[in-house]
Amino acid sequence: MTTAPRVDQVFDLDGLLSDEERAWQQRARAFAQERILPIIEDDFEQRHFRRELVHELGAQGFLGMHLEGYGCAGAGAVSYGLVCLELEAADSGWRTFVSVQGSLAMSAIRRYGSEEQKQRWLLGMARGELIGCFALTEPQGGSDPAAMTTTARRDGDDWVIDGAKRWIGLASVADVAVVWARVDDPTGPEGENAAGEGGAAVRGFLVPTTTPGYAATPIEGKLSMRASVQCDVVFDGVRIPADAMLPEASGLSGPFGCLNEARYGIVWGAMGAARSCLEAALERSREREVFGRPIGANQLTQAKLADMLLELEKGILLALHLGRLKERGQLTPAQISVGKLNSVREALEIAHQARTILGGDGITSAYPVMRHAANLESVRTYEGTDEIHQLIIGRALTGLNAF
Known part of the structure; x- marks a missing residue:
C-alpha cells in the first residue's frame, strides 16, 4: 500500500x-x-x-x-x-x-x-496574565444589538451600569469586561455622536470583574463548546469611574469593528476543524475493511473524500485571499461575511460526511469528528448567524437593506 x-x-x-x-x-x-x-x-x-x-x-x-x-x-x-x-x-x-x-x-x-x-x-x-471578555449579546438575542437594554447612566463623576448579557465567553474567568451599553444622555458631552451606526446611543466601558454588582454565571447543559466557558452576566448597579469609558468608540460601529476581527479568524479557524475531520475520515478509510477491502478503495467513499478535500481547499484559498486583502487594508465587511458563511457551512458538511465514513465509531470520542461537529454548531451561530451574513451579502449585492 x-x-x-x-x-x-x-x-x-x-x-x-x-x-x-x-x-x-x-x-x-x-x-x-x-x-x-x-x-x-x-x-x-x-x-x-x-x-x-x-x-x-x-x-x-x-x-x-x-x-x-x-x-x-x-x-x-x-x-x-x-x-x-x-x-x-x-x-x-x-x-x-x-x-x-x-x-x-x-x-x-x-x-x-x-x-x-x-x-x-x-x-x-x-502575556496571558490577564483575561478579557466582550459583553455585547443580550438574553433576548444577539442578532439585533441596536435593541440592547443594558444601560449606563451618569451619577456624579461615575457611570452606573445595569442590565444583563448572555453567551459571553470567558466572563466568569475574566479580569476585565468590555461592556457595551446604552448611554442615558446621548445629547450630552459623553453621548455626543454616540448614536453612530444603527442610530443606537451605545458606548463601551472597561469593567474590572471584581467591581461590586458584576456577576457572571457559566451556562450549564451545553452540548457544544464544552471545554470553554460561556456565561450569563448581570450588572446590578455596577459603578465605574468616568475614565472607564472607551473614548474612541461611539455607536454600534465600535463593537461591529471588533466583531469583524473575530469573524475573520473564524474564516480560517473553521477550516482547521474541517481538516481534522477529513484527516480522521481518510485515515479510517484506509484501515477499515468491509467486504474484504478497505472502504477507501470504494468509489463512493473516494467521491466523498474528494468532495471534502475540494471544499476544504476552496475554503482555505478564500481565507488566504481575504487575508491578503486585509493586509492591504482593502477587506470589506461583506467579504468577511462571504468567508464566515462559507467556511462554517462547509466545515459542518465535511464533519457530517466524515462521520458517515467512520460508521458507528464516528459518534464516539475515539475520533474528533462529533466534537468538531458539535462545536461548529456554536461557531455557526456566534459572530453572526448564517442569516445575518446572507443579509449582509444581499445588501452588498442589491444596495437594499433587508434587516
Whole structure:
C-alpha cells in the first residue's frame, strides 16, 4: 500500500506562504498537537476549561498577535489566520479563546481605548496574565444589538451600569469586561455622536470583574463548546469611574469593528476543524475493511473524500485571499461575511460526511469528528448567524437593506 500524503500536501498551501507565515503556522500546530490534543477529549467530556494554558498561549505570542505594540507581536493577517486554523484543528474552544481575548477584548482596547487604558490592560493580556471578555449579546438575542437594554447612566463623576448579557465567553474567568451599553444622555458631552451606526446611543466601558454588582454565571447543559466557558452576566448597579469609558468608540460601529476581527479568524479557524475531520475520515478509510477491502478503495467513499478535500481547499484559498486583502487594508465587511458563511457551512458538511465514513465509531470520542461537529454548531451561530451574513451579502449585492 502506498503512503498517503497529508491532507494539506495534496494542495501545496506552503508555496503561497512566506517563511514568517509558515513559522507561525508550525508553532501553532506544534502547540495544538502537544498541549491541546492530548487532553481535549477528556476536557470536553468533563466540561473543563484548562486555564493554565492561557499563560502558555501568551508565551507563544498568540494573544492579540495581529495588534501592534503593548507586548503584541504585530503579525500579519495571514499569520494570524493560520494560527486560528491550527488551534481550531485541535478544538474550536481554544481558537474561540484566542478570538475573544485578542480579536474582541484586546482589539477594543487597542482601537478605542485611551493610552492609560492600553497601558493598564494590554501588556498583561498579551502575556496571558490577564483575561478579557466582550459583553455585547443580550438574553433576548444577539442578532439585533441596536435593541440592547443594558444601560449606563451618569451619577456624579461615575457611570452606573445595569442590565444583563448572555453567551459571553470567558466572563466568569475574566479580569476585565468590555461592556457595551446604552448611554442615558446621548445629547450630552459623553453621548455626543454616540448614536453612530444603527442610530443606537451605545458606548463601551472597561469593567474590572471584581467591581461590586458584576456577576457572571457559566451556562450549564451545553452540548457544544464544552471545554470553554460561556456565561450569563448581570450588572446590578455596577459603578465605574468616568475614565472607564472607551473614548474612541461611539455607536454600534465600535463593537461591529471588533466583531469583524473575530469573524475573520473564524474564516480560517473553521477550516482547521474541517481538516481534522477529513484527516480522521481518510485515515479510517484506509484501515477499515468491509467486504474484504478497505472502504477507501470504494468509489463512493473516494467521491466523498474528494468532495471534502475540494471544499476544504476552496475554503482555505478564500481565507488566504481575504487575508491578503486585509493586509492591504482593502477587506470589506461583506467579504468577511462571504468567508464566515462559507467556511462554517462547509466545515459542518465535511464533519457530517466524515462521520458517515467512520460508521458507528464516528459518534464516539475515539475520533474528533462529533466534537468538531458539535462545536461548529456554536461557531455557526456566534459572530453572526448564517442569516445575518446572507443579509449582509444581499445588501452588498442589491444596495437594499433587508434587516
